[in-house]
Amino acid sequence: MTQHPLISVKNLNVHIDGHHILKGVNINIPDKSVTSIIGPSGCGKTTLLKTFNRLLDDTANVKVSGSVLVSDEDIYAPDAEVTHIRKKMGLLSQRPYPLPMSIYDNVAYGPRIHGVRKKSELDAIVEKQLKDTSLWSEVKDRLHGPAAKLSIGQQQRLCLARGLAVEPEIILGDESTSALDPISTHKIEDLFVRLKEKYTIVLVTHILRQARRISDYIIFVYMGEIIEFGPTEEVLLNPREELTKQYVKGFIS
Amino acid sequence: MGIKKRKTEETIFKALMVLACIMVGSSLFLIVGTIVVKGLPYLTWDMVSKIPQGGFYIGEEGGVLNAIIGSLYLAGGATVLGLCISIPISIYLNIYLKRGSFLSKSAKLAFDVLFGIPSIVYGAFAFSIMIWMGVRASLLGGVIAVTLLIIPILVRTLDEVIATVPKELKHAALSLGATRWEAAKVILRQIRPGIYTAVLLAFGRGIGDVASVLFTAGFSDNIPIYIDEPAATLPLAIFFQLSSPIPEVQGRAYASALILTIIILVIVVVSHFIAAKQTKHNI
Numbered sequence: 001m002t003q004h005p006l007i008s009v010k011n012l013n014v015h016i017d018g019h020h021i022l023k024g025v026n027i028n029i030p031d032k033s034v035t036s037i038i039g040p041s042g043c044g045k046t047t048l049l050k051t052f053n054r055l056l057d058d059t060a061n062v063k064v065s066g067s068v069l070v071s072d073e074d075i076y077a078p079d080a081e082v083t084h085i086r087k088k089m090g091l092l093s094q095r096p097y098p099l100p101m102s103i104y105d106n107v108a109y110g111p112r113i114h115g116v117r118k119k120s121e122l123d124a125i126v127e128k129q130l131k132d133t134s135l136w137s138e139v140k141d142r143l144h145g146p147a148a149k150l151s152i153g154q155q156q157r158l159c160l161a162r163g164l165a166v167e168p169e170i171i172l173g174d175e176s177t178s179a180l181d182p183i184s185t186h187k188i189e190d191l192f193v194r195l196k197e198k199y200t201i202v203l204v205t206h207i208l209r210q211a212r213r214i215s216d217y218i219i220f221v222y223m224g225e226i227i228e229f230g231p232t233e234e235v236l237l238n239p240r241e242e243l244t245k246q247y248v249k250g251f252i253s
Numbered sequence: 254m255g256i257k258k259r260k261t262e263e264t265i266f267k268a269l270m271v272l273a274c275i276m277v278g279s280s281l282f283l284i285v286g287t288i289v290v291k292g293l294p295y296l297t298w299d300m301v302s303k304i305p306q307g308g309f310y311i312g313e314e315g316g317v318l319n320a321i322i323g324s325l326y327l328a329g330g331a332t333v334l335g336l337c338i339s340i341p342i343s344i345y346l347n348i349y350l351k352r353g354s355f356l357s358k359s360a361k362l363a364f365d366v367l368f369g370i371p372s373i374v375y376g377a378f379a380f381s382i383m384i385w386m387g388v389r390a391s392l393l394g395g396v397i398a399v400t401l402l403i404i405p406i407l408v409r410t411l412d413e414v415i416a417t418v419p420k421e422l423k424h425a426a427l428s429l430g431a432t433r434w435e436a437a438k439v440i441l442r443q444i445r446p447g448i449y450t451a452v453l454l455a456f457g458r459g460i461g462d463v464a465s466v467l468f469t470a471g472f473s474d475n476i477p478i479y480i481d482e483p484a485a486t487l488p489l490a491i492f493f494q495l496s497s498p499i500p501e502v503q504g505r506a507y508a509s510a511l512i513l514t515i516i517i518l519v520i521v522v523v524s525h526f527i528a529a530k531q532t533k534h535n536i
């Protein structure tokens with residue numbers, strides 16, 4: 001890894017309900033790149049992603065040990081400010097969940113809670129983010145209409161715009177295209193590739209082709225352990241570990 | 254199973270379902286019909302615009318305005334007070350606490366138990382509080398009793414409504430850096446129609462309940478002005494009028510029941526109307 005790591009995980013262990021879900025995870029996620037987390041379902045991909053923005057805090061009976069450094073700041077430190085940590089990361093979930101408000105208010109929500117009040121400023125943010133997510137031309141005439149009336153693909157891009165509006169450093173995606181049609185999927189993938197100029201992107205995916213198309217690095221997780229981490233081509237085409245080889249060939253799923 | 258047997262089964266169950274619907278529909282029709290037939294002749298303008306003259310038990314003059322106002326005050330006051338207490342409780346249990354945490358589970362169980370307690374017990378409990386506080390039977394006492402009665406209804410209904418909101422919506426707000434209170438506000442927006450349902454159930458229960466106000470609100474022929482004055486309620490007015498030996502007074506009981514039914518009907522229609530208008534932005 002030549003680049004400086006933006007997220008640095010050190011000896012992370014997660015227990016949920018007494019089950020050891022993540023086992024001694026050590027990983028350095030490079031800045032300004034797309035990293036995909038792959039692995040069979042139930043192996044802990046979502047859990048790993050949720051430790052990055054501390055959404056895991058919302059689950060009962062969770063025990064987290066070890067540390068996660070984001071820009072050299074330990075987000076599990078006792079004095080860490082959780083809203084501040086989450087503001088640094090946009091999250092794109094499996095299905096889009098627009099807030100129950102208008103398209104405009106969805107994008108303006110984040111800036112508003114973080115103190116932007118001036119209408120002209122909010123207007124500018126909304127326009128910029130909608131343009132960056134290629135939604136502007138599709139929705140500019142109904143900015144004050146309900147976000148729920150958009151198509152699923154448009155909603156997912158709106159959720160991305162909403163996340164970008166708080167100016168995060170990192171974008172987290174948890175199988176963010178799995179509910180979308182091929183064209184919408186393609187649009188989101190294109191956006192990820194475009195956005196990595198400015199952001200660090202970490203995606204969970206179970207589609208190997210997608211991981212190959214858009215990611216620079218791949219993390220292969222199996223039963224809560226990181227089996228392999230490296231550049232995409234290496235991990236997918238020339239894996240070092242036997243387990244990775246079997247997974248990539250489709251023998252384990 | 255052969256296709257013939259499956260079809261017979263389907264036919265039998267369809268018949269049972271239709272039968273159940275007819276039974277429910279006709280009993281509703283019978284109840285409303287009885288009240289209308291027996292009460293409508295006595296439903297004069299005086300009934301809704303005047304306080305009773307000559308006492309409830311024997312009076313054939315005047316109206317039940319005292320009980321209408323008393324009931325509206327009681328149910329309205331208790332609903333407002335109940336909401337002020339239950340919304341924070343529901344937010345705390347569902348949004349502040351982690352999903353499935355021990356405290357939230359035990360609190361929900363406790364509210365289930367409270368939900369099942371008969372209203373006379375709430376009346377008796379509120380009565381003992383009133384004695385302890387030195388409050389006599391009054392509007393205030395009645396509001397306390399009815400509030401206690403409807404809090405479990407409100408909390409449980411709000412709980413169920415909040416449970417229909419996907420946890421990802423809360424996570425969406427949190428991941429934008431929202432505090433839990435800000436996330437709660439997003440969820441409250443989402444469940445606004447459900448809040449009207451909860452209000453409707455609570456108000457309906459509050460305005461119709463007799464046992465909780467029996468000792469706590471007292472009864473008075475006058476319209477209460479201060480909250481430490483006793484207040485009449487429609488259900489109690491119906492009870493007193495029905496126990497009168499005079500047929501005219503009994504007829505007035507049905508007219509009072511009709512008024513109570515109309516109030517509830519208006520509340521139902523209005524809250525449905527408001528709720529329907531609120532769903533515009535919902536996911």
Ligand SMILES: Nc1ncnc2c1ncn2[C@@H]1O[C@H](COP(=O)(O)OP(=O)(O)O)[C@@H](O)[C@H]1O
Nearest residue numbers: 016017021040041042043044045046047048059
């Ligand atoms: N809230 C929870 N309570 C109990 N077990 C959980 C919870 N969340 C995840 N798990 C368990 O953790 C493991 C990993 O889950 P997850 O991270 O969602 O896997 P993936 O995203 O790779 O499919 C699974 O075995 C799952 O059952």
Ligand SMILES: [Mg+2]
Nearest residue numbers: 045046047174
């Ligand atoms: Mg998952």
